[in-house]
Amino acid sequence: MKQVFVVRSDLKMGKGKIAAQVAHAAIECYKKSARDDIIRWESEGSKKVVLKISGEDDLLHLRRVCSARHLKTCIIHDAGLTQVEPGSITVLGIGPADDEEIDRVTGHLKMM
Amino acid sequence: MKQVFVVRSDLKMGKGKIAAQVAHAAIECYKKSARDDIIRWESEGSKKVVLKISGEDDLLHLRRVCSARHLKTCIIHDAGLTQVEPGSITVLGIGPADDEEIDRVTGHLKMM
Numbered sequence: 120m121k122q123v124f125v126v127r128s129d130l131k132m133g134k135g136k137i138a139a140q141v142a143h144a145a146i147e148c149y150k151k152s153a154r155d156d157i158i159r160w161e162s163e164g165s166k167k168v169v170l171k172i173s174g175e176d177d178l179l180h181l182r183r184v185c186s187a188r189h190l191k192t193c194i195i196h197d198a199g200l201t202q203v204e205p206g207s208i209t210v211l212g213i214g215p216a217d218d219e220e221i222d223r224v225t226g227h228l229k230m231m
Numbered sequence: 232m233k234q235v236f237v238v239r240s241d242l243k244m245g246k247g248k249i250a251a252q253v254a255h256a257a258i259e260c261y262k263k264s265a266r267d268d269i270i271r272w273e274s275e276g277s278k279k280v281v282l283k284i285s286g287e288d289d290l291l292h293l294r295r296v297c298s299a300r301h302l303k304t305c306i307i308h309d310a311g312l313t314q315v316e317p318g319s320i321t322v323l324g325i326g327p328a329d330d331e332e333i334d335r336v337t338g339h340l341k342m343m
Contacts, residue, residue: 122254124254136281138343140250143277143279149261165258167254
């Protein structure tokens with residue numbers, strides 16, 4: 120199992136900013152997850168993968184694809200105090216879920 | 232209140248790698264925290280800040296300083312499958328705790 124974070128590359132966020140946004144998504148997805156999934160995921164090492172996507176439209180489309188496949192997601196909006204416009208969507212978090220389930224929807228995306 | 236993540240800059244990790252390591256720390260620190268602290272931190276927007284530190288010795292020293300001041304911390308070791316040596320310490324997570332309490336020990340560190 121793994122958690123996957125899909126980060127918008129068009130926002131040109133710095134690496135500290137990206138890390139903070141991904142951390143928000145990690146906790147939000149963790150809180151949404153079923154206890155059994157968390158236990159299994161942690162027993163396998165709590166794998167986390169960070170991917171990139173070109174923009175908001177593609178990110179929202181991917182979220183709809185996840186929902187259709189019953190993959191749990193969370194969307195992170197930035198407060199916008201620094202670097203990006205207030206309210207911008209920065210990251211889509213997915214899972215934890217089975218690697219194969221997630222790969223089926225994110226297999227076309229590159230590692231960040 | 233805020234969570235702070237202190238990332239080793241000497242490991243030359245890529246931005247996706249840094250984000251994944253910080254996400255590990257975010258969840259570990261979240262799980263260690265008292266419920267009251269989590270509620271207060273979330274009510275203030277779950278602030279997260281990412282700082283950098285020059286190496287492992289400085290990171291471990293900072294952890295001892297945190298412990299002496301009763302700040303909750305977590306240490307993330309990398310599995311070392313990519314980019315860094317197996318077992319390397321990559322990130323120190325601190326809090327959530329009061330901004331001033333954390334600033335007292337991390338005030339000398341720069342944003343990542």
